[in-house]
Amino acid sequence: MTSDLFAAVQQWLAHDPDPHAAAELAACSTEDLAERFAATLTFGTAGLRGPMRAGPNGMNLAVVLRATWALGTVLTRHGRGGEQVIVGYDARHHSAEFARGAAEVLAAQGFPVTLMFAPVPTPVVAFTVRHTGAAAGVQITASHNPASDNGYKVYAAGGLQIVSPVDTEIEAAIAVAPPADEIPRGEVTTSGTEFVTRYLERASSVRRASGSVRVALTPMHGVGGDYALDALALAGLSDVAVVEAQFAPDPDFPTVTFPNPEEPGATDRLLSLAADIDADIAIALDPDADRCAIGVPTASGWRMLSGDETGWLLGDYLLCDADAGSAVVASTVVSSRMLARIAAGYGAHHVETLTGFKWLARADEGLDATLLYAYEEAIGHCVDPAAVRDKDGISAAVLACDMVAALRARGLSVTDALDELARRHGVHTTTAITRRIESPSAAAELMADLRSRPPQRLASYPVETIDLAPRTDALVCTGGDAATSVRVVIRPSGTEPKLKCYLEVRCDGDLEAARTRAAQLQATLAEQVRELTQRGPN
Incomplete structure (x- = not known):
């Protein structure tokens, strides 16, 4: 020493x-x-x-x-x-x-x-x-x-x-x-307890439909369990089963490797419970309950929705009943562009921000309109900005249940609603690719190399690369035609030694044909991005 x-x-x-x-x-x-x-x-x-x-x-x-x-x-x-x-x-x-x-x-x-x-x-x-x-x-x-x-x-x-x-x-x-x-x-x-009581009353008030919803819930060993049950009950949603092994707060998170609903395997117990009780929706909160992941039944079994899919659904659900001309919805540069298309369809304002809710919460600054909804692809949703100008997993859970009830009143499921959005705005597929980097300096070298030699074509389309520096360390590559678009955002993680790449493909046209083509393009795009991020600096 x-x-x-x-x-x-x-x-x-x-x-x-x-x-x-x-x-x-x-x-x-x-x-x-x-x-x-x-x-x-x-x-x-x-x-x-x-x-x-x-x-x-x-x-x-x-x-x-x-x-x-x-x-x-x-x-x-x-x-x-x-x-x-x-x-x-x-x-x-x-x-x-x-x-x-x-x-x-x-x-x-x-x-x-x-x-x-x-x-x-x-x-x-x-x-x-x-x-x-x-x-x-x-x-x-x-x-x-x-x-x-x-x-x-x-x-x-x-x-x-x-x-x-x-x-x-x-x-x-x-x-x-x-x-x-x-x-x-x-x-x-x-x-x-007065502030908690006021919060729960407000969180429950985002509900506007009626009818019962059967819910499977896990707070992932965090603090959200009892609070979520109380908010759901105040909203008239008391048919809730919980993952007992994950319900009580436990700082050691014994049943999960990482207490993050996005991690592979983290929601296995939740989806199993949802199937066992024939639930209408499965809800996973992260340990401090500011993020909310949604699971739904499909023809091939239960699956978790991506943060983008949930963002499309909640954004559309809120806009369909709002004064769209005075409403702002927001998503981040690494999130899907579908919300922008949804907003345009209603005549609402869409704002794309830098990553993080510190920017999303301020998306309506300087506009003659008010923030109605904001989301980021990492399962963060702000559904009541007048009350909470940050992501809020509990009010998002109430609204998601409310949406399920409203869809069922129309004879629709969540997957039906996703199909409706795809028909109106095109099939959008998203995925992320992560490369672990040895150090921040190595990440800086790789980003500098990408800036000096940006890709010219991706998935057969010529692409334009926009450098977001100095606002943030990110590159946005976009290309396509009237019926198809490809988009890749590349940025180093702000908290871990990783390079993150966010991919999106949009295909218009017949639903099944568009899905097949989008899946093919995404696979090609993903392979090209992997090769792109593995190359060394000059």
């Missing part, structure tokens, strides 16, 4: 309020210590997220205390000192401890703090910030990350995820924050 590394470790331990940190660091190898102290955990998507471990490059109480001191400092600098702040947490290891520490720091800085009385879904905090007019909110959660991780998510006024320059201001303030044990902490009391 170098003298500099030894000094950094000793300095950290001198101020870490966690009495177990010394033993944890003493058991680390030199290589592990070097990684933990090589950098500090940085702000990513609206906050911090990383493995729970001692040291500046991990999620721990010391990091939370310093980040919260920085947040309070920035709020005060922006003239929001002394205003209310909402603090919530999920059921992961240390979430309650981190939340109380954050609340105590804010209280000592003079902010009236509402600390949630129990673990709550992330959208409850987003709703409460908006409902109360609070200056900010903090939710301790790592969403669908592995059990070893935790995170610190920050909401600005209105319950919107923070964006630049606020995130960079907080990060700069963290760099000059006092040592963790020197940061003052004040007394806090926990809230009552």
